[in-house]
Amino acid sequence: MKERIERHLYDVVVIGAGGAGLRAAIEARLAGKRTAIISKSLFGKAHTVMAEGGAAAAMGNANSRDNWMVHFRDTMRGGKFLNNYRMAELHAKEAPERIWELETYGALFDRTPDGKISQRNFGGHEYPRLAHVGDRTGLELIRTLQQKIVSLQQEDFAETGNYESRIRVFSETTITELLLDGDRVAAAFGYYRESGELILLEAPAIVLATGGVGRSYKVTSNSWEYTGDGHALALRAGATLINMEFLQFHPTGMVWPPSVKGILVTESVRGDGGVLRNSDQKRFMFDYVPDVFRKQYADTEEEADRWYTDPDNNRRPPELLPRDEVARAINSEVKAGRGTKSGGVFLDVSTRMPAETITRRLPSMYHQFKELADVDITKEPMEVGPTCHYVMGGVEVDPDTAAAAGVVRGLFAAGEVSGGMHGSNRLGGNSLSDLLVFGKRAGEHASAYAESLDKRPKVRTADVEAAAGAALAPLHRESGENPYTLQQDLQAVMGDLVGIIRREGELTDALKRLHELKLRVANVGATGGRRYNPGWHLALDLRNMLVVSECTAKAALEREESRGGHTREDFPTMNPQWRKVNLVCSLDDMGEVHLERKPLPAMRPELLELFEYGELTKYMTDEELS
Amino acid sequence: MSRHFRVWRGDSSGGEIRDYDVDVNDGEVVLDIIHRIQATQAPDLACRWNCKAGKCGSCSMEINGKPRLGCMTRMSTFEESETVTITPLRAFPVIRDLVTDVSFNYTKARETPAFSPPEGLAPGEYRMQQIDVERSQEFRKCIECFLCQNTCHVVRDHEENKEAFSGPRSFIRAAELDMHPLDARSDRKEYAQANQGLGYCNITKCCSEVCPEHIKITDNAIIPLKERVVDRRYDPLVWLGRKIFRRDQLAEAPPAGVAPDAHLDVGEMLSTQSGGPSPFGDDQTFPLTDITYQHPAPGSPSREG
């Protein structure tokens, strides 16, 4: 039977409708390009909606000493100097404009007394820097962008009588393959989840904004969407991934009840005064301040407590250390037998501020614990532990244009799916601003690239047929293996063997098991028809989860040091030689993951000068500093 | 412990309630049960979800006839022996199992005029006081779960009203923009009245009752929208609202067909008639016309000034 495939022509196709994708699409449409937005979920439900704390931008509203240079410094420190310095620089410089722009789209951030955008404290940021709306900043961001797209569609409607004449949203549509014409992208191929019908979107420029990979872990704050699709699509199209060994485990996920394990407790709980205690009621974070951070963090409870009201004359509480430090500290306390029954530690606001302050400052946390765990956080402490949260690694891109590196042209990436910006560890709040800064850049440069071509790349029928065959294959293997079982097995391998603390033996073991899983995934089956069939959808996602997990395991085995989101028990310290190295993954002709060491771009001298010499010696080799 | 569940399975061509016995653990929510059914008994059971924390508004469904978020409905709220029945949202066409076609809501959102930025203010120059943004912020908490849309009897009972009636989700958007300190348009209320079918709403408050974000849709959005257009426009229900459902009396006078907790009746789901009984009786057409309308006396106080 000949398969019916719906075909569309666009100038720019944006895969992903989170912050990065929507911002890219807005820019492409403003550049006059016919733009499509694709999303696995409904419009406005992407992961960005879940971000709570805020978006980091050095607007200097709360402390006028803040500026892009301070933000740049914090970002590099957070990433342990493995960041692509140029991305960190662009991000710090452009974030304020991108936030202010949202106000012109109708966003309503919380305000300072003089009517500006209010900014809050967050781990790793020297000054209060996160623009926020209560603890639902991600919702405000995505809704604002969604409504901006609607407003552009209304303009198009006024002009052409058709809302979708220049920008169209394909919701509940999954892209399974990118098709190429030589080394140029030519189209995105996928299916409508609703009907199971196949779809081909031809476009000379494609922006990946598909988010992260956390679904490969047992305990995660990430939703079903985070199966690393964009990472895998990029690899298969000939692009490269960097920093895949770096995963951020958010220190404070809920640990009880079991069904909500992993769901996030926002960092603002700590920024606003919440403290971590072990089962002996000790505020243990003071024991875990690493040397590189001694100067910025308080060493007594008294000083730490004074900081909330007088940040200029006191050092910050160690609860606000970067996430990797806090996650490791909690992990150590639990391992040492000082954890709670459910394997976490206590996070307490109830003894720190009046109940009404808690319900006003942290409304959705109050709500979340009340409804999900039946815990009243104004009366008792929360139980928390580390949860897989964010992948620093991703598509290697050109910092200025967001174009993917490797052997493919016309492919761009922005947001969590891209790599480099956050180095080995992302600071809270730096993702939402990253989405806006690089989303815009990706949209702009994808449009410019599309403009520069004098003829459209062509799709080969054979490629389309192959993609259709691969997409429908699980449906023809009705007796194939259950995708849910496979997913659980994969999550067990990644959670147990490639988790927060890694060891050589376990990583080798993980690679062997991933190889076995690969054979089983090739034989996965789906019962039921094509209409909205989650079993089938998962069966297709598994392939992506697996290749991305393999990149993570391989890179984790290769990097023999501990840095940010990568901790090796057998190599427990940071090694300045490794700081100069990026681990780059690509696929070889046989479809196997190939790992390569490449030098990290060296920071420009005027940026180096923003740091004290003494600080740089902690990260860099002698020859770099001479 | 194994418990009994009934889940509607089917698609636009029809379907049936199927029985499942599923293990339930301490602290679980209804969405966990659906996931367990998917993983162990019915891999193709269709259901939307994303965040599992009440933030994305994807997992809307009807649980024992009440519109709810699956991820925010704890199993401990039911008796241990109670059978839990899970059905798709009633007001929207079924796609498959628990997934419905909610495009109605996106169509209405697209028709509502967007934020209109003030002239002469560059990005970064916007100044607003917290107290002034808070009113709109309440409505921006909306997670677009569409439970309010699903509950509102104007469309739940009456497919034919969908054309003219945009529903409570759209009303709070109109109210949000109306109260936005810097929105340049001044006709949000008139627009809601003339183009969104605000007049169909008879302030039953059912929408506010089901809103998981506890947005006071009726009190804080719909009534203020209605009140200020009243001098200029015919709206029998403002009159109705004032005469019969004074705000303070509303709690005592729930309309017929709606349970005392303002949820729609469970029996409705099983009734042969789509949408169950209307609170105003089944023979009503909207907008209600046979109501004597009295203009408010000149100078009579209006709550929202």
Ligand SMILES: Cc1cc2nc3c(=O)[nH]c(=O)nc-3n(C[C@H](O)[C@H](O)[C@H](O)COP(=O)(O)OP(=O)(O)OC[C@H]3O[C@@H](n4cnc5c(N)ncnc54)[C@H](O)[C@@H]3O)c2cc1C
């Ligand atoms: C609970 C939580 C809280 C957070 N809090 C903060 C915070 O306070 N501050 C901060 O800065 N960051 C925060 N983050 C991180 C931040 O939210 C994410 O990194 C960011 O939203 C990612 O945005 P994105 O645009 O890259 O992708 P997403 O918003 O995840 O969007 C991905 C999009 O790609 C689509 N997609 C994926 N695969 C495919 C495919 N194959 N075909 C078609 N479409 C596809 C998805 O449907 C979706 O629309 C938080 C994250 C979580 C999970």
Ligand code: SF4
């Ligand atoms: S108050 Fe009643 S009639 Fe009005 S929108 Fe809400 S549910 Fe519908």
Ligand code: SF4
């Ligand atoms: S107003 Fe409330 S019920 Fe209605 S869509 Fe928004 S969150 Fe859901």
Ligand code: FES
């Ligand atoms: S899954 Fe997001 S609201 Fe239930």
